[in-house]
Structure formats: structure tokens, C-alpha cells
Amino acid sequence: RLMHAAHRPKVNVGCCRRLIHVYGRQYITLYEEEEAGKVAQHETSNYVVIPAPSFDNASQSKDKSKCTFHPPSLTEIYKFDEMVQNLSRRNPTQKLIFSAGSEWLVRVRTSFLVGCHAMISHEMDFESVFSAFQKLHDLFGLVSSTEEAGSSVWSSMSAIFQAKQHNWIDFKVTFEMTSVKSSTILMEEYLHYASHVNGAIFTIVPGKLLFFLSPSSKLKTEEPWCDLDGKRHFGAIYYAELFAYLGIRMVVRLEDADAEETAVFERYGSTVCTLEDLGCTERSERFSLQTISRFVEVCRHAR
Structure with missing residues (x-):
């Protein structure tokens, strides 16, 4: 009172x-x-x-x-x-x-x-x-x-x-209001995929660029996901199948390349680009300007 x-x-x-x-x-x-x-x-x-x-x-x-x-x-x-x-x-x-x-x-x-x-x-x-x-x-x-x-x-x-x-964020826009290739992040979809039980996949630029955690090494090649030690782990095949459904055609791996994971992504239609492809030959906490420039070019021309 x-x-x-x-x-x-x-x-x-x-x-x-x-x-x-x-x-x-x-x-x-x-x-x-x-x-x-x-x-x-x-x-x-x-x-x-x-x-x-x-x-x-x-x-x-x-x-x-x-x-x-x-x-x-x-x-x-x-x-x-x-x-x-x-x-x-x-x-x-x-x-x-x-x-x-x-x-x-x-x-x-x-x-x-x-x-x-x-x-x-x-x-x-x-x-x-x-x-x-x-x-x-x-x-x-x-x-x-x-x-x-x-x-x-x-x-x-x-x-x-x-x-x-850039209209990437507009909370008034809903899934029903947009086309499949929306230039705005659809929050219902974003919240679903950003959840750690659904892969922790984050849209950065709608229809162009997203980030996801590297596939877990704790799973077998053909194992999509498993719950271990109170945490959900996802394998390459989980992401590869989802990316094929979403029409994603290129995966840029910012860690050391893994031959088995690369094969899984390529089998589902995604080209895998590694740090070596971006001109990064030495591991450090910061990427060189050349590596960043090549990464931007790869993202710009990816279809």
C-alpha cells in the first residue's frame, strides 16, 4: 500500500x-x-x-x-x-x-x-x-x-x-505472413531451432547465414542425436538432413576438418568449406583479415 x-x-x-x-x-x-x-x-x-x-x-x-x-x-x-x-x-x-x-x-x-x-x-x-x-x-x-x-x-x-x-528483425512478422524465402527472421522458427534440444542453430542473416555447433564426436556417424550427461548431443547426419530440407548448400567448418562428417554433409548435397580453403593455415584466437575476407566472399556467393 x-x-x-x-x-x-x-x-x-x-x-x-x-x-x-x-x-x-x-x-x-x-x-x-x-x-x-x-x-x-x-x-x-x-x-x-x-x-x-x-x-x-x-x-x-x-x-x-x-x-x-x-x-x-x-x-x-x-x-x-x-x-x-x-x-x-x-x-x-x-x-x-x-x-x-x-x-x-x-x-x-x-x-x-x-x-x-x-x-x-x-x-x-x-x-x-x-x-x-x-x-x-x-x-x-x-x-x-x-x-x-x-x-x-x-x-x-x-x-x-x-x-x-535491414528488416532482419521485426517481431510483428509471423510465419503465416511470409513466404518461404523471407528476408525477416521468423521468431517462431528461430526459437525452435535455437533451442539446445533442437540443435542450437542460430539465424544470423535470414535466408543467407546461420551458425550451429560443431557435430558431437560422442556420436557414431549415422547417429542423429543422443542425451548424455544431462546434455543433448547432435551428429553430422542430424544437421545434414535438416540443411537439405532447408535448402542449405554450403557448410563452412571453422574447426579442423573431419573426413567422416564432410562425407555426411556432401552426401546430403552440402559443399564443405574448411579453414584451409579460407587461407587459414595457423590456428590462433583471431582470424587474419585475408581469412575474414574469403569467408565473406564464400557467404556472398553461396547458393
């Missing part, structure tokens, strides 16, 4: 801990749910507080220098967007106050999801989101100090915006 104004506890609201307006009726506050309600009561009216999403805390540490930001997956972005859309419909006139919690990594990931929702479902451009999150720049800066890639939050958010601009 909300308290009367005279009995409200004092809330210390610094410049980065007030309500941060994102878009329309949507705000972020860097508090846990209960304190977020107090801040909202102090600054506005007619609102609903949304608790911070739960994340895997395996990479969370009290020492900020030991924490690393990993962008939420497209599955997480989609489910968060779906949740916000449902809340908006149920609360058509109320402000939506997103509680970003007290842990800095949860704050960053929550803010990232809110920003993606604004770009995907409210047509905000990247520059507008960047400006709206101005008070969070210092918070995001903590991430860049833990990764060689620099401002990984902004680069990841920019990538989502570019995918939206």
Missing part, C-alpha cells in the same frame, strides 16, 4: 538514480523493485513497476573488474519485448517503470533490453536511444573497461538497430 506524502521515507535520488525517461510511457530506475516504487511515487503518478529480469549470475561478481557483459540473446530480447507488449496492453494508461535492480551487471542488461525494445517495437533510432540513456553512459562505461572490444554495450545495441534497419 502506498504511503501518504507526509509519511514517505526520504529517498536519495542522485542524477543517475532518478526516473530515466526512455520512450513514451517507459522509464528506467536503478533501484530494486521496492525502492523503485518509492522513487516512482516521489516523482510521478499512475504507474506500474516492473521488476528486473532474472539473469544467469554466473558471470556476476562483486568486483566490477572481474565482470563481463554478454549481450542478451535474440531469444531473451524477443521474450522481454513480448512481456512489455503484454504489460502495455494490460496497463494502457499507466507509466511502465523498469526496475533495473542494484547489481551493476543486471542494470546494464536490463537497460540493454529496454533499449532494444524501444528500437524494435517503437521505431526509435539508435541515436535517440543513445541520447535517452545519457545518464547511463558511466554505467555502460564500466563494461568497456572489462572487455578488449571497448564499448560492447553500444556496439551490440547498434548491431540490433542495423538488423532492424
Whole structure:
């Protein structure tokens, strides 16, 4: 129950801990749910507080220098967007106050999801989101100090915006609305194949490029899949049959070539391209510019 104004506890609201307006009726506050309600009561009216999403805390540490930001997956972005859309419909006139919690990594990931929702479902451009999150720049800066890639939050958010601009991402598009060769990721299909029980196959460029885990060495050549030690493993024949059904004609193997697996893919109509084919003769954590260029050319001309 909300308290009367005279009995409200004092809330210390610094410049980065007030309500941060994102878009329309949507705000972020860097508090846990209960304190977020107090801040909202102090600054506005007619609102609903949304608790911070739960994340895997395996990479969370009290020492900020030991924490690393990993962008939420497209599955997480989609489910968060779906949740916000449902809340908006149920609360058509109320402000939506997103509680970003007290842990800095949860704050960053929550803010990232809110920003993606604004770009995907409210047509905000990247520059507008960047400006709206101005008070969070210092918070995001903590991430860049833990990764060689620099401002990984902004680069990841920019990538989502570019995918939206290319129409690769549009959560309003459903399977029934599109042709077989859709230029948009169909989320129903994406969620199915991205699941680790269905192969962990991720669409990157609709109809052009997808990533999948290398076939498991724990299976026999003609064995499609098996559950072992609490994990599902997939063999080359599982992917080869599925790729033939999907019309995929080329597989680029970014690990050492396996003759038996190559034979399975080729039997089902897929050409297998190896790192040696891409001009990569030495194994290292980073690919050369030449290897990357050849990979892009292979993807561009694959049919």
C-alpha cells in the first residue's frame, strides 16, 4: 500500500538514480523493485513497476573488474519485448517503470533490453536511444573497461538497430505472413531451432547465414542425436538432413576438418568449406583479415 506524502521515507535520488525517461510511457530506475516504487511515487503518478529480469549470475561478481557483459540473446530480447507488449496492453494508461535492480551487471542488461525494445517495437533510432540513456553512459562505461572490444554495450545495441534497419528483425512478422524465402527472421522458427534440444542453430542473416555447433564426436556417424550427461548431443547426419530440407548448400567448418562428417554433409548435397580453403593455415584466437575476407566472399556467393 502506498504511503501518504507526509509519511514517505526520504529517498536519495542522485542524477543517475532518478526516473530515466526512455520512450513514451517507459522509464528506467536503478533501484530494486521496492525502492523503485518509492522513487516512482516521489516523482510521478499512475504507474506500474516492473521488476528486473532474472539473469544467469554466473558471470556476476562483486568486483566490477572481474565482470563481463554478454549481450542478451535474440531469444531473451524477443521474450522481454513480448512481456512489455503484454504489460502495455494490460496497463494502457499507466507509466511502465523498469526496475533495473542494484547489481551493476543486471542494470546494464536490463537497460540493454529496454533499449532494444524501444528500437524494435517503437521505431526509435539508435541515436535517440543513445541520447535517452545519457545518464547511463558511466554505467555502460564500466563494461568497456572489462572487455578488449571497448564499448560492447553500444556496439551490440547498434548491431540490433542495423538488423532492424535491414528488416532482419521485426517481431510483428509471423510465419503465416511470409513466404518461404523471407528476408525477416521468423521468431517462431528461430526459437525452435535455437533451442539446445533442437540443435542450437542460430539465424544470423535470414535466408543467407546461420551458425550451429560443431557435430558431437560422442556420436557414431549415422547417429542423429543422443542425451548424455544431462546434455543433448547432435551428429553430422542430424544437421545434414535438416540443411537439405532447408535448402542449405554450403557448410563452412571453422574447426579442423573431419573426413567422416564432410562425407555426411556432401552426401546430403552440402559443399564443405574448411579453414584451409579460407587461407587459414595457423590456428590462433583471431582470424587474419585475408581469412575474414574469403569467408565473406564464400557467404556472398553461396547458393
